[in-house]
Amino acid sequence: MTTLAPPATRGRRLRWALTDTLVIAGRSYSQLRAQPGQIAAELVAPVVMTVLFAYVFGSAIRLPGGGDYRDYLMPGIFMQVMALCAVTAATSVAEDMAHGIIDRFRAQPIARAAVLAGRSLADMTRAWLSLATMSVCGLLIAGWRPHGTPLETLAGFALLALFGYAMNWLGTYIGLFVKNGTQADGATFGWLFPMTFLANAFVPLEGLPGWLRAIADWNPMSAVVSAARQLFGNPGSAAVSWPLRHPVTASLCWSLLIIAVFAPLAVRRYRTAASR
């Protein structure tokens, strides 16, 4: 066997970091292939949500500004699924930490950030896949239509995907603090799921009491939903607060801020975290 040594040059180091990331991502893909049931569940959940909200809520909710509720709804569901990327990330990171495989990774000459970056890359592939499934089922079942230009539509999805990526890093960071997957689920889903309702995802904010409305207005999720609605040309609700009057800028800022804060924190925490 050839003598193995750390990369000598910066370029080589970068290439190895990239390879490590892809190898770790490949691990996640193999994991998925080993659990076809989970993929199915992940793809079915958004379909169920679409049908549930479109037909159950849709039959009762009338938009104050007029417009089709199903058109209004789909960006909300897209955002919800992206927000819950944090749950997937936290759970899988926590499981890894609990099972000691992280110790093996850390005792191997792997680029520092690769383990987390590879996982988030794989998680995002999954998230984008469910985003695609949902759009198809929005188009087919709920009669959702993007009315903007193709470029705007693409930008809408890109914004949603970026938000998912940000939430993935938030979840990764939380996952490094808890002891197992169950705790990780509680520490993310427990507050994120209600948060997705404390936003303009499913119902217009006009009817909320003032203090609750202020929270919902400044909830990053509201900005993401409004931005998606704007880019898809779907009906929205009257915007009063700054983030909802400038939703694209606001959601871009929120997502980048979350990544800028939590990605470095997670990588640092990962370096020092001693798994049990």
Next chain:
Amino acid sequence: MIHAEGVRKRFGGTEALRGVDLDVPPGSVCGLLGPNGAGKTTMVRVLTTLVRPDGGSARVAGCDVVKDAERLRYRIGLAGQHAALDELLTGRRNLELFGRLYHLPRRTARRRAEELLERFGLAEAANRPVRTYSGGMRRRLDLAASLIVSPPVLFMDEPTTGLDPRSRLALWDELRRLVAEGTTLLLTTQYLDEADHLADRIAVMNAGRVVAAGSPAELKAKVGGDRVSVAFREAADLAPGVAAVRGVLPGEPEIDAAERRLVVPVSDGAASLVKVAAALDAAGVGVEDLGLRRPTLDEVFLALTDAPAGQKEAA
């Protein structure tokens, strides 16, 4: 191959390592022995670059564990207390994954996985997910994963905890084979017989320090050598019995009249036992029990770890 001087590590308020010195020559087996919380695992984690020491220095395979950590990671294998494997993936995929993470080319990683599966008797189970493996198979795969780059130094943290006796013996054989091939091995264990069977040298740790080090024989000698012990049937047997034993052994017997028992330190173990048996038989003394007692590592362990711990708490 492993050389540590004054390694210290503090976790919050507890001092896990209070200045540990360790020296393991190439090709030898060092057993790190100690009760729970003695600092064995922390020491292994320092030596395998997982934990950065607060003080002292350590070199493994010619690399400083802090300054040269990355280079060192190519030269060590680590099998921890929990099998560090991906439960969902197959045994083969696990080994390929770890091989790729050593930056082996894809084909080399695949070939190496194949070799290791063969060597560890896992070829048949290679395509099954690890979660279907037995405890022994998991440990073997974990060990295989530690050996992908044929590291000159191997660390094993409580390698046989939770294994059934058969798997345990099989793992011991495998470790002996590796050492015979030139690997330097440091293993931690709570099982004294494991250290006794495998280690050339043992370092006994307690409360973050090495409290004794030496070969298993040297450590046992610290607690005292072999002894012949005789229990007589009747109180009347005691006096003639003692006389008979005195006649054949140079050592001064220790007599417990109430228990009708006699204990003599001896230098040549079994031979002395035969002499005593013959002498007692010739004297026609009634014997209830006769035996050779060797100090076990258990006694060494208890003698070394109990008292110092108490003193340290007081100090």
